[in-house]
């Protein structure tokens with residue numbers, strides 16, 4: 001793996017590791033505010049962050065040694081409505097501004113596996129942005145949170161879907177059995 005791609009993979013690992021923990025914290029906060037469905041959505045995103053972090057880490061397995069990783073992350077613990085706002089903004093930024101340039105750079109260097117991984121995760125982030133925005137729309141304008149169905153996370157790409165998972169993941173083509181129900 002070339003140096004620039006390796007740096008991208010490491011930094012993406014750092015960003016997803018932080019996202020994983022941030023969503024876990026947001027989930028607990030939503031629970032305190034009696035938003036069990038929002039809490040479940042954040043737990044699903046927690047697992048998605050784990051899927052992404054592990055994918056990046058495995059890609060970097062040939063890079064032995066110690067490295068600094070660089071990423072930006074919102075440090076907040078506020079009301080759930082604010083956490084949803086920040087989370088949706090972060091998902092949008094990841095899908096539109098963070099991953100696409102990494103994918104383009106990797107592709108230009110012939111690092112096709114890394115490029116495909118970045119491109120898929122960008123698609124996943126855009127889908128998550130839509131879910132977060134929908135949830136935020138309810139929370140902002142209603143006293144109660146909406147009831148949502150089962151949330152499944154694709155173990156291949158981290159895509160979160162509501163309801164019965166598709167036969168084949170639309171992003172990474174993983175089988176339906178690869179989707180994990182989040183409780």
Ligand SMILES: [Fe+2]
Nearest residue numbers: 154157169172
């Ligand atoms: Fe997938």
